[in-house]
Amino acid sequence: MSTYNYEEAQYCFELLNPNNSDDVQEQINNVRRNVVLFIKPFTSQFFFWTLLLLILHRFNLRKPIIKIVVAHYIFRVIGDMLDSYGSRYTVYYHKNMYGECVADPVNKAEDHPLRWLITRQLAGIFWYSGEIVGDWYPLLRTKAVAGEQKEIWYVYTSCFIFNLSKITMMFYHFSVTENDMLIKKKEDAFYNAYWAIYLVSLCCSLLYDGSVYIAMKRSILKDTESINFGFLKKFRDMSEYRILVTAFLGLVGVPIMGVSAVLRLKYQEYDWSFEDLRIFLVNTSYFMMFIDQLMLFSYSKEEKSFSSNKDNKLFMV
Secondary structure (H helix, E strand, O other): OOOOOHHHHHHHHHHHHOHHHOOHHHHHHHHHHHHHHHHHHHHHHHHHHHHHHHHHHOOOOOHHHHHHHHHHHHHHHHHHHHHHHHOOEEEEEEOHHHHHHHHHHHHHHHHHHHHHHHHHHHHHHHHHHHHHHHHHHHHHHHHHOOOOHHHHHHHHHHHHHHHHHHHHHHHHHOOOOOOOHHHHHHHHHHHHHHHHHHHHHHHHHHHHHHHHHHHHHHHHHHHOOOOOHHHHHHHHHHHHHHHHHHHHHHHHHHHHHHHHHHHHHHOOOOOOOOOHHHHHHHHHHHHHHHHHHHHHEEEHOHHHHHOOOOOOHHOOO
């Protein structure tokens, strides 16, 4: 974990900003940042999706799917709040090698050790924990429709491998243990390994999707492939589409991330980051989780004969 001298930073801050207490604009900025932090749970991209499922399931927190959805949302929101809180550190006050107080502008987390700690190390724990919980949804769906749990051992194995890859990414951020000013110097080496780990995680995701698809084919999808009407056909199609969409995006992402990782090693003077694409690929599977539940709820209402059967394995989640 990176080091941070709070007393030194406070001393330099007061020395370089003697009239800061009278800065009205800074006070307004602090109020604005606190308001943004307070409303962060409600501005989360998953808030209304989660709320909608809670309403449809009548806030029944005993249902496994609701436990996953709520836990996924809470962990991700805590990570977002920590990231929002850490973004207030826009200037790094410290003493240089000559013992003089300096104020360096902060454009990213790597420029400030405390911001790195809050937004990458601590927030990362909650972000990845939320993702891991959300990744259990396909396993839960597969488990609900599989007749024999022993027959889907490979789904459990692939899920564990996928989760392990994310745990590795989570704790890799804590590998920065040197003096705080060395974070920026080791930035290139750090992210070279980071994107390599993410590429492995993306491949693990494809392995997981493939195992879920095979398990689905061997259970409910195989049993209903001759049915071309009604709820079972819709259920089969929705299950296939959900898996194929995430798998397709993963297949698109692997070569892009792979090429960028190789080019990053060879041409380090350029920025080869595809962070927006990474976030899109990561979040797609979680949005599909919400869509899947909404479609199942809609189909069950259309087919009252199925929805009225409490023992129907399709609605165990």
